[in-house]
Amino acid sequence: MAVTGTAVAVAVTLPGSAGADEAPGAPPGGTGQAASGTPGSDPSADGRPPGPATLASAPPEGKKGIGTDPLTDDELKRAEALALTPPAASAQRNAEGGRGPQHLATELADPRPGEQAGAPRRAQVRFYDYTSDTLLTRTVNLDTGKVEESGAQRGVQPSAHPEELRAALRLILDSPLGKGVKEDYKDATGKDLTSTDQLWFNGDVYRTYREKDVPASLAKCGEHRCVRLVTKVLNGSWIDTRNLIVDLSAQTVTRVG
Numbered sequence: 001m002a003v004t005g006t007a008v009a010v011a012v013t014l015p016g017s018a019g020a021d022e023a024p025g026a027p028p029g030g031t032g033q034a035a036s037g038t039p040g041s042d043p044s045a046d047g048r049p050p051g052p053a054t055l056a057s058a059p060p061e062g063k064k065g066i067g068t069d070p071l072t073d074d075e076l077k078r079a080e081a082l083a084l085t086p087p088a089a090s091a092q093r094n095a096e097g098g099r100g101p102q103h104l105a106t107e108l109a110d111p112r113p114g115e116q117a118g119a120p121r122r123a124q125v126r127f128y129d130y131t132s133d134t135l136l137t138r139t140v141n142l143d144t145g146k147v148e149e150s151g152a153q154r155g156v157q158p159s160a161h162p163e164e165l166r167a168a169l170r171l172i173l174d175s176p177l178g179k180g181v182k183e184d185y186k187d188a189t190g191k192d193l194t195s196t197d198q199l200w201f202n203g204d205v206y207r208t209y210r211e212k213d214v215p216a217s218l219a220k221c222g223e224h225r226c227v228r229l230v231t232k233v234l235n236g237s238w239i240d241t242r243n244l245i246v247d248l249s250a251q252t253v254t255r256v257g
Contacts, residue, residue, distance in 0.1 A: 079123035101127035203229035224249035
């Protein structure tokens, strides 16, 4: 059901015909003569090896960006809070069944046609309401604090948020189909798998139109929010979970293939 991945050893071949008789640091197949033509000379200009590279410190981030600057952390938080203002949000649910819709993404909205420099900064915020399987999109004006546009779409499935992927992994581990994943983890580490924090994971939305055979239990994927994961032991081997599809809307796990 789930098979522990096997690390592949990559053979590293030294370029040219380098051999044990060459001086350390010599060009491949060369005689140990440096670029300056002086045997054994150091390639650096002052005779010392180059020091470590230094990185310039990033300038401090303000509370508010300017023009087309990326949204600041403060703007991201403000945009999400403003987009959740409608009272209906309390009746909506996220991927784990908690109150409020699932946040998916917040991006800087494009200026409107005809707007000049100094136009208000707007943010487009996307949520997914698991109560109604609806994608919610709201555009908020960060200057006025008002929601200027609001839309709702069904059957539209943007990429999954990390919180959704974690919720899906938790469902796998709590499912009888997660037994093989736990066994593979035990084989690889000698320890019990009890938490999603013990695995590295990634994944995305399961799209039925890309699949050859879709089980009846997954026929609603696309209307429902379904995801497929790839997982691995932290700093270790892969555990194959690609044949386990999680329907987050129905809170079910199905094996395919």
